[in-house]
Amino acid sequence: MSNKKQLVIYLLICLPVTWLLCYIANNLNDGEIITPKANALSFIYCMMPAIIAFICAVISKEGIGSLNITPKLKGNVKIYVTTILVALLISILDAPLIMCIFFKDVAWVNPDISAAMMVFQIMITIAMGCVQFFVLMGEEIGWMGFVFPKLEKICGMNLAIVFTGIIRGLWHMVMLIENENFAKDFIVLILTNIFGGCLLVLLTKKSGSVVPASVFHALTNSLPGVMYSFIIINPIMYEKYENTITYVSYIPYVIIMLICFIILNKKSKEK
16 A cells, blocks of 8 residues: 555544544533543544554554654663753743743742642643653654654655644644634644654654654643743733733744754755
């Protein structure tokens, strides 16, 4: 079975099924309260990229090993350390720190936060990160283990990064469907997935595994919450500067991703 045919089959199954499950899960919630049934369905649809990738790998006889799901720690310890450090850097340079430095009338560090509370929040975040890691492996097995390698063989690395980012954005689209600013949020989602793909591809290529990409994804999903727990936000002033804060907070992220893009292309030319 050709790479194009596998991708078409994959997308025709993965995207609609995920959208349907997400829609059902949202309707099972009781207002803002997430029900156990909705939680279970959410876990299933998060795993859909991996489930469909496993099925395609078996049917095509490429085997599950082609998805690069094993950690491959030998000789790659530096990659894992770098993954954690870059995730920490991006999370620290997220909106909370930007607000505290450049928009001091919007947010400031909570003076009443204790050392014990900080340790507790960090421990909670580590626990959440571990749970998210296994869930987000479901995404990265699909995107970095199946979709990107197929696209790279079809259209080359750079276009594969762009198309994979678009596919990831489309997959997440249904989660934004009730947002008032759906069009703007969707465009931002696509762009962040394209830029973020530069680092995820670099980590996957360097390590020969989707695990570092999953670690990075889990950390950057959970760590900013710790930052927010340490600050106080003035809601009135935040609303006034919300768009500016959002755009400014993306600057470090974009710079880091462009560096990854340059490294990827440099390595590609050397080969």
